[in-house]
Amino acid sequence: MAVDLLIRNVTLVSPAVQRVVNIFITDGAFSAILTPGPLPFAPAAETIDGTGLVALPGLIDGHVHFREPGLTHEETWLTGTRAAVFGGVTTVLDMPNTVPPTDSVERARAKLALADLTAYCDFGLFGLVGGSADQVGELAGSGLVVGLKTFMGPTTGDLPSPDEDLLFKALEHARVSGLRVAFHAEDRATIEAARSHETRTDPIAHLDTRPAKAEVRAVERIADLLRAANAMGHICHVSSALGLHTIESWRGDRVDLTCEVTPHHALLDRDVYADYGGMAKVNPPIRGEPDESALLAALADGRIDTLASDHAPHLAADKLRASIWDVPSGFAGVETLLPLMLSAVHDGRLSLERLVHATSEAPAKTWGLWPRKGQVSVGADADLTLVDLARAGEIHAADLHGMNNLSPFEGRATVGAVVTTIVRGQVVVRDGVLTGAPGWGRPVTTA
Ligand code: DOR
Ligand code: ZN
Ligand code: ZN
Numbered sequence: 001m002a003v004d005l006l007i008r009n010v011t012l013v014s015p016a017v018q019r020v021v022n023i024f025i026t027d028g029a030f031s032a033i034l035t036p037g038p039l040p041f042a043p044a045a046e047t048i049d050g051t052g053l054v055a056l057p058g059l060i061d062g063h064v065h066f067r068e069p070g071l072t073h074e075e076t077w078l079t080g081t082r083a084a085v086f087g088g089v090t091t092v093l094d095m096p097n098t099v100p101p102t103d104s105v106e107r108a109r110a111k112l113a114l115a116d117l118t119a120y121c122d123f124g125l126f127g128l129v130g131g132s133a134d135q136v137g138e139l140a141g142s143g144l145v146v147g148l149k150t151f152m153g154p155t156t157g158d159l160p161s162p163d164e165d166l167l168f169k170a171l172e173h174a175r176v177s178g179l180r181v182a183f184h185a186e187d188r189a190t191i192e193a194a195r196s197h198e199t200r201t202d203p204i205a206h207l208d209t210r211p212a213k214a215e216v217r218a219v220e221r222i223a224d225l226l227r228a229a230n231a232m233g234h235i236c237h238v239s240s241a242l243g244l245h246t247i248e249s250w251r252g253d254r255v256d257l258t259c260e261v262t263p264h265h266a267l268l269d270r271d272v273y274a275d276y277g278g279m280a281k282v283n284p285p286i287r288g289e290p291d292e293s294a295l296l297a298a299l300a301d302g303r304i305d306t307l308a309s310d311h312a313p314h315l316a317a318d319k320l321r322a323s324i325w326d327v328p329s330g331f332a333g334v335e336t337l338l339p340l341m342l343s344a345v346h347d348g349r350l351s352l353e354r355l356v357h358a359t360s361e362a363p364a365k366t367w368g369l370w371p372r373k374g375q376v377s378v379g380a381d382a383d384l385t386l387v388d389l390a391r392a393g394e395i396h397a398a399d400l401h402g403m404n405n406l407s408p409f410e411g412r413a414t415v416g417a418v419v420t421t422i423v424r425g426q427v428v429v430r431d432g433v434l435t436g437a438p439g440w441g442r443p444v445t446t447a
Contacts, residue, residue: 002026003044005425009036010050010386012376014057015357023055025382028424032378048427050386053419054352057360057376058090058383061334062367063182063236063260063308065156066092068114070099075313075403078118078438080334083311083402085120085428085436087335088385088418091373091444092121093363096128096149097157103128104135108144112443119441120434121423122383124367126182129162133169140170140177143447146367147179147234152218153186155283156312156329161188164225171229180232180258180366185218185243186210186284201323203273207285212240215284219243223250223257234366235259237310239284241294248303258366260306263333263340264408266296272408278327279319280408282312299358300350306366307341307358309333313404331407335400338385339393340409342416346389369444382425391417401434 005025012021012033024032024041034040066080084092094115096102102111108125115123127145129136140148148170151159162170174181194209219235223246226233238244238259247259264280270288272280280286298304312330321327338359344350364374372381393414397405421429421436428436 001031001041003031003041004046005427006044006047007050007055007384007386008047010053010055012055013352013356014376015353015361018352023376023384025425028382030376030378030380030382033376048420052388053386054389055376056088056356056385056387057374058385058421058423059088059338059359060091060093060363060369060374061089061309061311061337062093062306062363063095064092064311064334065095065097065330067098067313069111074315076118077115079401079403080311081120081123081441082434083332083335083400085421085423086401086418086434088338088387088421089334090121090383090385090421090423091123091369092334093124093126093146093367096126097151097159101128101130101157101159102126103130103139105138105142105144108139108142112144115441116439116443118438120428120436120438121441122444123441124369124444128159129167129170129181130159133166133173136170137173140173140179144445145179146369146445148174148181150181151184152222153184153188153191153214155184155186167225168229171225171231175229175231178368180234182234182236183218183222184283185215185222185235187214187217187221190214190217201325203277203281203324206281206324207273207287210283210285212242212287215240215243216246219246219250223255226257227255232256237262237265237284238295238304239265240287240291244294244298244303258305260308261295261299261304262308262310263337266292266299267340267344268292268408276408276410278321278324279331279406281324281327281329282310282331283329296344296349300354302354305358306362307337307355308363309337313402315404316406319406332400332402332405333407335402336395336407336409338387338418339395339414339416342387342389343414346415373444382422384422385418386420387416388419389416391415393417
């Protein structure tokens with residue numbers, strides 16, 4: 001067997017075990033994973049010494065906003081995927097609130113064509129539940145999207161939330177097409193009522209207009225509809241213990257509901273508003289304790305399925321505006337997800353196996369990418385992230401590789417760093433240097 005790339009003597013982490021192995025890659029796929037010993041094949045074209053490093057399945061970030069088309073002053077496929085590969089992320093799934101939104105077959109095709117030109121890593125798209133039910137049905141059945149996305153409440157782009165009729169029909173279309181529907185779960189009426197009598201302009205005012213009960217109400221309504229339509233749902237960026245509790249109460253035989261957490265909801269405390277002001281504004285908001293620890297614990301014990309960045313960059317000048325109501329929500333995150341969460345592993349708050357599961361197998365199964373993505377096993381796409389678990393670092397926007405890199409993690413110390421990133425057998429980041437080419441990334445959907 002011809003071997004293109006061999007990673008020698010590396011500690012491979014799967015959701016189940018850790019062991020030292022040699023990893024062989026041929027034609028962009030894993031061709032063998034063997035205990036170190038005499039090599040059974042002809043010498044590999046290229047060898048990377050993995051001694052002292054840990055190999056993770058290439059990360060799947062199932063929630064990014066890469067802004068192209070339409071908002072290319074904030075991010076592009078080129079800059080977003082460049083940040084991704086520096087962060088050890090080998091597949092990104094992009095949200096549909098671009099301009100225009102990804103709400104039709106034609107627009108999904110156009111966005112995929114754009115991404116294809118410049119992406120450093122593989123990519124998939126979510127289709128928006130907007131427009132007409134027929135349009136959603138066509139999009140769901142097109143094979144172009146990994147899932148549908150519904151915004152239940154107001155957020156960036158301020159897309160309308162679908163009414164009950166459209167939502168129910170969308171869920172039926174998703175079921176027929178075997179797709180899961182992702183939800184931004186904040187109840188519009190709850191937020192608008194709180195906002196209508198809010199006169200403060202500081203960051204905490206934003207938090208207070210988006211209470212946990214907005215999340216709870218949205219989850220209740222979503223779960224009810226999912227059950228009626230017998231469809232699969234996913235709650236994006238769970239932000240509160242109450243929201244999580246509501247999800248848990250509906251799960252299992254009552255409704256097929258997965259959920260996700262972000263590093264910012266699981267790691268940031270309320271003092272982030274005093275320290276970072278509008279930079280910390282995001283929807284749903286960062287709540288701090290006790291929600292923060294409850295979410296990290298739920299990721300650690302498997303009640304939360306996936307970990308995703310919700311990478312949502314905005315211009316620094318916009319994030320620094322005086323009134324919180326003039327500040328857009330969201331910030332960069334795709335490149336910092338892994339070092340931040342490796343630091344939680346270092347601190348003993350999360351196992352490395354759980355971190356791996358939540359960034360590989362779980363998102364791959366949630367979004368229909370399994371078994372080709374999300375595991376290091378023979379025949380799967382050779383997506384691999386090599387990390388140094390002991391390397392200390394500090395997060396600074398100036399060192400990151402997206403277009404707008406500021407975040408409320410600025411200045412934070414980390415332990416655990418990405419060394420090398422491999423996408424379908426191609427080394428795209430080697431020892432911290434970009435070696436990939438824009439356009440190497442491929443769509444995960446094949447239509
Ligand atoms: O804070 C957010 N920013 N929440 C969202 O739901 C959208 C995102 C964005 O696109 O900026
Ligand atoms: Zn959202
Ligand atoms: Zn988002």
